[in-house]
Amino acid sequence: DEATDFALWVGNTSGPPAWTSEAIIYHIFLDRFYPGDGKTWMKPENLSGFFGGTLRGVIQKLDYIQSFSFNTLWLSPTFASPSHHGYNSTDYYKVEPRLGTNADLRELIDAAHERGMRIILDFVANHWSSSHPTFQEAQRDLQSPYHDWYLWKRWPQEYETYFGVKELPKLNLKHRPARNYILDCARHWLEKGVDGYRLDYALGPSLDFWADFSRACQAVKPDCWLFGEVVDAAPVQLSYASSMDGALDFLLNRALRKTFANNSWTLEEFEAFLAAHESYFPLAFSRPAFLDNHDMNRFLFTAGGDKDKLKLAALVLYSLSNPPIVYYGTEAGSGQERDVYQNNYGFFEEARLPMRWGGDQCDDLIDYFRRLGALRRKHAVLNHGERRLLHLDSQEKTYAYLRASGQDRVLIALNMSEIPHAITMPASGLDQNAQDRLNGHKVKLSGNDLIVE
Numbered sequence: 001d002e003a004t005d006f007a008l009w010v011g012n013t014s015g016p017p018a019w020t021s022e023a024i025i026y027h028i029f030l031d032r033f034y035p036g037d038g039k040t041w042m043k044p045e046n047l048s049g050f051f052g053g054t055l056r057g058v059i060q061k062l063d064y065i066q067s068f069s070f071n072t073l074w075l076s077p078t079f080a081s082p083s084h085h086g087y088n089s090t091d092y093y094k095v096e097p098r099l100g101t102n103a104d105l106r107e108l109i110d111a112a113h114e115r116g117m118r119i120i121l122d123f124v125a126n127h128w129s130s131s132h133p134t135f136q137e138a139q140r141d142l143q144s145p146y147h148d149w150y151l152w153k154r155w156p157q158e159y160e161t162y163f164g165v166k167e168l169p170k171l172n173l174k175h176r177p178a179r180n181y182i183l184d185c186a187r188h189w190l191e192k193g194v195d196g197y198r199l200d201y202a203l204g205p206s207l208d209f210w211a212d213f214s215r216a217c218q219a220v221k222p223d224c225w226l227f228g229e230v231v232d233a234a235p236v237q238l239s240y241a242s243s244m245d246g247a248l249d250f251l252l253n254r255a256l257r258k259t260f261a262n263n264s265w266t267l268e269e270f271e272a273f274l275a276a277h278e279s280y281f282p283l284a285f286s287r288p289a290f291l292d293n294h295d296m297n298r299f300l301f302t303a304g305g306d307k308d309k310l311k312l313a314a315l316v317l318y319s320l321s322n323p324p325i326v327y328y329g330t331e332a333g334s335g336q337e338r339d340v341y342q343n344n345y346g347f348f349e350e351a352r353l354p355m356r357w358g359g360d361q362c363d364d365l366i367d368y369f370r371r372l373g374a375l376r377r378k379h380a381v382l383n384h385g386e387r388r389l390l391h392l393d394s395q396e397k398t399y400a401y402l403r404a405s406g407q408d409r410v411l412i413a414l415n416m417s418e419i420p421h422a423i424t425m426p427a428s429g430l431d432q433n434a435q436d437r438l439n440g441h442k443v444k445l446s447g448n449d450l451i452v453e
Contacts, residue, residue, distance in 0.1 A: 015284035016245040017223035021383045023323040026070040029294050030099050031084045032354050033328050034061050047349035050084055055100035059108050069373030074120040074198055088129035092185040109193040118195035125182050126204030127162040127170050135169050149178040173209045183216040190220040202228030210243035227286055234280055246286025260313035261302040267399045289322035295348050301336050311368055312414055318372045319412045329355050331369035333362030381408040391425040398423050424449045
C-alpha cells in the first residue's frame with residue numbers, strides 16, 4: 001500500500017488575513033455575467049457554448065456590484081481555455097482572449113483596489129487541458145522533459161485524469177519541475193495584484209503540496225487569502241488547516257438548502273447542526289459560506305421559485321460568522337429552466353445562464369440583498385461575535401439567535417410559517433431603543449421580554 005502524505009507548515013500560525021473577516025464576496029462566472037456596454041449576449045447552439053461575458057463587463061459593473069456592499073470578487077477561471085468554464089486551461093500566464101486581455105485583468109484589479117475591494121482568482125492546481133503544450137509534447141515524445149509532469153498508466157494514451165475525463169490530465173505535483181511551475185504561476189498573479197485564490201478540487205493534490213503552495217504565496221503577499229474546494233466531511237476539511245487558510249463551507253450549504261429551500265430539515269435539526277458545526281471548527285479556520293454556485297441547482301430553483309425562502313436563507317447566511325458568498329444573479333432572482341441532475345448526470349450549465357439585467361431583475365430581491373449587505377457592513381459583530389440561541393418553536397416555525405460581542409448585539413429572528421407570529425424571548429441586554437434594522441418590523445420591550453411583531 002502507498003503511504004499517505006501529510007504536511008504541517010509550522011510557520012503557518014497567524015490564521016486567515018485580518019481583512020477576510022469583513023469579506024462579503026460576489027462570485028462571478030465570467031462568460032455569463034456581462035458582455036460589456038453596447039454588446040449583446042451571444043447565442044450559442046447549447047449551454048456549453050460561449051455567451052460572451054468579459055472582464056471589461058465586470059469593470060463596467062463595479063458600481064452595481066459595490067452597491068450591495070460586496071468588497072471581494074471571486075472570478076471564475078480567467079486563464080486561456082477552450083471551454084466556457086475555464087477549468088481546463090492551456091496557459092496559466094495568459095487571460096482567455098474571449099474574456100479580454102492580461103491588461104484588462106490588471107485594470108480590473110486596479111479598479112477594484114481603488115474602491116477598497118479585493119480580487120480572488122479561481123486556481124486549478126490538480127489538472128489542466130489535454131491541449132496544454134506540455135501535455136501535447138509529453139504524448140509525442142517519451143524522452144520529453146514534460147513526460148514526468150504527468151502520471152502515466154500506459155504511455156501515451158493511458159494516464160491519470162480528473163474523474164476519468166481524458167481531456168483533463170492530472171499533474172504529477174510530486175515531480176519538482178511540475179510543482180515549481182504551478183508555484184511560479186501562483187506567485188506571478190499575486191505579484192500582479194491578485195489578493196488570493198479559491199483552490200479548485202483541493203482534495204486532488206497532496207497536503208504537502210498545499211503547504212508548499214501556501215508558503216510560496218505568502219512569501220509574495222503575506223495577506224493573501226487561500227481557501228479550498230473540499231467537498232467532504234468536517235474532519236477532512238479541517239485536515240487542511242495546516243496548509244491553507246480554510247475551505248468553502250459545503251456542509252453549511254447543504255444544511256441551509258435542506259432547511260430553507262426544500263424543508264427536509266426541521267429548525268431543531270438545523271440548530272443542532274449549526275451548534276455542532278460552529279464548535280467543531282476553530283475560529284482560525286476560514287469557512288466562506290454560500291447558498292449556491294456553478295456546480296449545483298440555484299437555491300431559488302430548489303426552493304420552487306419561492307423568494308421568501310431565499311430571503312430567510314440569505315438572512316442566516318449574512319448573520320453567521322462565515323464570510324458570505326453570493327453567486328452572480330442570486331441577488332437578482334436568476335433562475336434556471338431544468339434540474340442540473342437530469343437522468344442522473346450533471347448538466348451544470350443549467351445553473352450558469354446569462355445574468356439578468358435591467359427590467360429582468362427582481363427589484364424586491366435586489367433591495368433585500370442591498371439591505372443585507374449594509375447590515376453586515378455596519379455591524380462588525382456579525383463577523384466575529386458569539387452566537388447564542390434565544391428562541392426555537394417548531395410548532396410555530398419561529399427561530400431566533402443573538403450575535404454578541406461586548407455591548408454590540410444583533411438579534412436575528414425568523415418566521416418560517418405562512419402566517420404572522422409574535423415572538424417573545426429574553427431581552428438579552430437589548431435596550432429600549434432596539435430597532436429592526438432590516439425590515440422595519442415593530443419591536444418592543446415588555447419587562448424582561450423582547451417582542452417582535
